[in-house]
Each structure stands twice: as structure tokens, then as C-alpha cells.
Amino acid sequence: MSVAKPVTQQVFEKRVLLSTLLNKKLNNQEFREQHPEDCERYCELNCYQLDMLHHIVSEMNLDNFIVRPKRRAIEPFLEREYWDNIDDAKFTELENQISALPTEAEAFNADEQLNHLSHRFDNLVLTIQLDLLEKGMISEMSRGRVIEFAEQLEAKSTIPAVQAQLQLIQDIQTQEFWQDIHLTTLETLRRKLRNLMFALDKEKKEMVYTNFEDEVQGVHNVTSVYKNPSVDLAQYRKKIELYIQDHQDQLTIQKLKRNKAITQADLDVLEGLLLEASGMSDVETYREKILQEKPLGTFIRELVGLDMKAAKEAFSSFLDEEAYNAEQIQFVDQVIDYLVNNGILDMSQLFEPPFTNNHGESAYGFFDEGTVVELFGVIRKVNANAVVAESQSA
Numbered sequence: 556m557s558v559a560k561p562v563t564q565q566v567f568e569k570r571v572l573l574s575t576l577l578n579k580k581l582n583n584q585e586f587r588e589q590h591p592e593d594c595e596r597y598c599e600l601n602c603y604q605l606d607m608l609h610h611i612v613s614e615m616n617l618d619n620f621i622v623r624p625k626r627r628a629i630e631p632f633l634e635r636e637y638w639d640n641i642d643d644a645k646f647t648e649l650e651n652q653i654s655a656l657p658t659e660a661e662a663f664n665a666d667e668q669l670n671h672l673s674h675r676f677d678n679l680v681l682t683i684q685l686d687l688l689e690k691g692m693i694s695e696m697s698r699g700r701v702i703e704f705a706e707q708l709e710a711k712s713t714i715p716a717v718q719a720q721l722q723l724i725q726d727i728q729t730q731e732f733w734q735d736i737h738l739t740t741l742e743t744l745r746r747k748l749r750n751l752m753f754a755l756d757k758e759k760k761e762m763v764y765t766n767f768e769d770e771v772q773g774v775h776n777v778t779s780v781y782k783n784p785s786v787d788l789a790q791y792r793k794k795i796e797l798y799i800q801d802h803q804d805q806l807t808i809q810k811l812k813r814n815k816a817i818t819q820a821d822l823d824v825l826e827g828l829l830l831e832a833s834g835m836s837d838v839e840t841y842r843e844k845i846l847q848e849k850p851l852g853t854f855i856r857e858l859v860g861l862d863m864k865a866a867k868e869a870f871s872s873f874l875d876e877e878a879y880n881a882e883q884i885q886f887v888d889q890v891i892d893y894l895v896n897n898g899i900l901d902m903s904q905l906f907e908p909p910f911t912n913n914h915g916e917s918a919y920g921f922f923d924e925g926t927v928v929e930l931f932g933v934i935r936k937v938n939a940n941a942v943v944a945e946s947q948s949a
Contacts, residue, residue: 560655562674567611567654569681570604575641576688577601596739603742605638607663612653614660621657628652672752676704680745684738693733702728704748704755711754720747725794731834792845798832799858811856811898811941814865819943822851856898856941866891869937873930882913883921890934899938902931 560568577597580586587594612632615622622629628648631637641649662668683697705727711717717724726732727744799808805828807821829851830841846854873879873887889909893900904910906917914920918927 562671562678564654566674566677566681567608568650569678569685570608571641571646571649571654573681573684573688574601574604574608574638575646576685577604578640580688593737596737600739600742606635607667608649609635609638610663611658611660615656615658619657625652625656629656666746666750668750670752672755673749676749676752677745680741680749684741687736687738687741693736698733701744704752707755708748708751714754717751717754720751723747729834794833795829795845796858798829799855802828803859807852808855808859811852812859812862812865814861814869814937814940816940817852817943822943825855826851850942852941852943853899853938858898860896860898861894861937863891863895866894866937869933870930873933886910886913886918886921887930890930894934894937899941900934901938902934905931905934 577600580597581594581601609632612629615629617623617626617629629652632649632653637645667673679697679700683693683701686693686697705724708717708724709721709728712721712724723744802808803812805825807817807825809815810817810821830838833841833845842848849857867874870887870891874884876884879887890900890905893904893909910917918930922930
């Protein structure tokens with residue numbers, strides 16, 4: 556059974572391989588003619604990889620007893636120009652003679668801090684980059700790990716360093732991010748997130764990094780749309796909910812919160828804003844999966860709740876201490892509290908806790924039938940104000 560190479564050695568060798576693959580692309584005249592913009596981006600990426608590799612090797616201590624026997628192999632690589640075209644002979648030297656040697660190099664730059672977890676993340680992203688270059692496809696397992704990292708980091712958004720990359724962290728969890736993804740986008744992801752691995756909980760680190768070799772169990776053609784509904788839809792919904800919570804002064808949201816009637820024009824304007832905020836392009840998917848076939852007004856009312864003042868105003872006739880006793884008013888207060896917190900009160904919910912906690916017959920245990928009809932009528936009207944008048948059911 557072969558022993559797994561140290562992660563730093565794996566990263567070194569994958570960087571060398573990445574450079575050789577990039578060189579092949581850049582030396583292909585047809586590719587250069589058809590993809591001039593890609594050539595420029597590939598060239599920058601390749602230079603960065605080679606600068607890092609040269610930095611590592613140039614700081615190997617030739618007097619070190621482990622390094623000294625490999626001195627002849629190392630010395631040519633001390634010159635940066637020697638790295639510019641890694642042929643098969645150089646590749647073999649780097650892999651067999653140099654990659655496993657210790658170095659005294661400091662971090663290449665602020666993005667490339669030296670720690671085990673960050674190197675693990677480098678290893679993961681380099682694997683994805685190599686898959687993309689060699690196969691035009693990405694391992695589902697590798698991509699799933701990146702998404703898992705993003706989910707875990709989003710939960711740590713109170714940490715300033717994580718907060719600074721929150722938009723990227725959220726984008727990673729959407730299908731658009733992975734569709735037709737570019738090699739340099741993956742490099743940006745690697746550099747921006749690698750130093751955030753410290754934020755993961757200990758058990759999460761162990762779970763994610765267990766069995767971290769390069770198993771490729773299933774590949775994904777990146778020219779098609781990545782489908783992971785539970786991740787994507789949850790992220791879209793999160794973006795919409797965040798927009799609604801942050802824009803409660805928007806006119807339609809204000810109307811819904813204050814129990815005012817709304818029009819279709821109100822909803823059309825708001826729906827356009829929410830679609831833009833979510834990043835979704837398919838309106839039908841948005842309505843089916845995000846709104847879950849609910850009317851938009853109902854969806855929003857459930858998120859923002861009902862304004863307390865508006866709720867008390869709607870039920871004011873049932874809060875008259877001269878007309879109703881303490882138990883009756885307490886029941887009405889339960890209704891108000893529920894609407895303030897949940898926005899909508901389904902009529903069937905009135906015959907379940909908490910509305911049956913004090914009497915099994917709910918409102919019928921406190922009011923005569925005529926008053927119950929009036930009370931339920933107010934609840935229905937409050938619910939109905941969350942939908943457009945033409946759509947209200949009798």
C-alpha cells in the first residue's frame with residue numbers, strides 16, 4: 556500500500572502540472588487565435604504559479620542534510636527563467652527530486668499564508684483546476700467540498716475576515732457560479748478563501764478533510780447547468796429574504812406590514828426587485844420553488860410580520876375592556892401576537908395550540924357564535940390584504 560504524499564508535496568506537484576498544461580494551451584496557435592482573452596488570463600495565472608514555485612525552491616537550504624544530496628537538481632531552478640518552459644525532463648526532476656524537499660521560504664504574499672488547512676484547500680482547488688484543464692469537467696466530490704466549505708463559512712459571517720468575502724461565499728453556493736466556470740475564477744476563489752479555513756469548527760475541519768485524496772467519483776460537464784436544488788434554492792431564498800428584511804421601507808412591503816390593500820402594480824414592481832436581488836433568471840422556477848406557489852404578498856407578509864399598531868387597530872373593537880372580559884381580550888391578544896410574528900393566520904390554525912391552550916374550543920370557548928363570526932371575519936380580512944383584491948377568495 557502506497558503512503559500518501561504530504562499535502563505540501565501534492566500542492567507543489569499539482570502546481571507544476573498546472574503550469575505544463577497551461578503552457579500547452581498557450582503554445583497552441585489555434586487556441587491563441589480563437590481565445591485571445593483566455594490566453595492573457597492563462598499567462599497571468601501561469602506566471603503566478605511559476606513565481607510561487609521558484610520562491611519555494613529558491614529558499615531551500617542547500618546546506619540542509621536532506622537537501623544537499625539534491626543540490627545538482629536544484630541549482631538550475633534557482634534561476635527564475637529556467638521555470639518558463641517546463642518540459643518533460645524538468646517535470647521529472649521536479650517531481651522525483653525536488654517536490655518532497657523542505658524549504659525555508661516565507662509566505663509568498665498575504666494571500667498565501669503557510670498553514671496546513673490552507674494547503675489542504677489549495678490541494679482541493681488545484682485538483683478542480685486540473686480536472687477543468689484536462690477533462691473540461693469537474694469532480695462532483697471536489698465541487699461538493701467547496702460548496703460545503705462555503706456553507707460552513709457563511710455561518711461564521713460575524714468574523715470580519717469572513718464577512719469581507721461573504722458575497723463570494725454566497726455566490727459559490729449557486730448554480731450560476733459553476734456554470735461555464737473559468738480557471739482563473741477558481742484561482743480567485745482559492746486565494747480569497749484559503750486563509751479563512753481557521754474559521755471552521757474543529758469537527759467540521761476533521762469531517763471535510765477526512766480522506767482528502769484525489770478520488771474522482773463522477774465528473775460534471777461544466778458546459779451544462781449545475782443542479783443542486785437544495786443548495787441553490789436555499790441560497791436564492793436567503794438572498795430574497797435578506798433583501799426584504801433590509802428594505803422594509805419599500806412601499807409595497809410597508810403596505811403589507813401595515814395591513815394596507817395592495818395592487819398588482821405594487822407586486823409587479825416588488826417582484827422585479829426581488830428577482831434582481833436573487834440573481835435568478837427563471838421566473839417560473841422562482842415562483843414555484845422560492846415562493847412555493849404562494850402569492851408574493853403572502854410570502855412577504857409571512858417574512859416581515861404585521862405591524863403591532865396595525866394589528867391592534869384591526870382588532871380594536873375586540874379590545875374594549877368595557878365590552879369584553881380579561882380572558883376574551885387575552886385570546887384576541889394571542890391572535891394579534893401570532894399575526895405580528897407570522898403575518899398570516901390560517902383559519903385552521905385557530906383550532907390548534909396556542910389558541911386551544913386555554914380552551915379546547917378555541918374562540919368558541921370565549922365568545923358567542925355571532926362574535927366569533929365577526930372575529931374570524933377580521934382575521935380573514937387581514938390575511939386578504941396580503942393578496943391583490945381581484946385574487947381574493949370569498
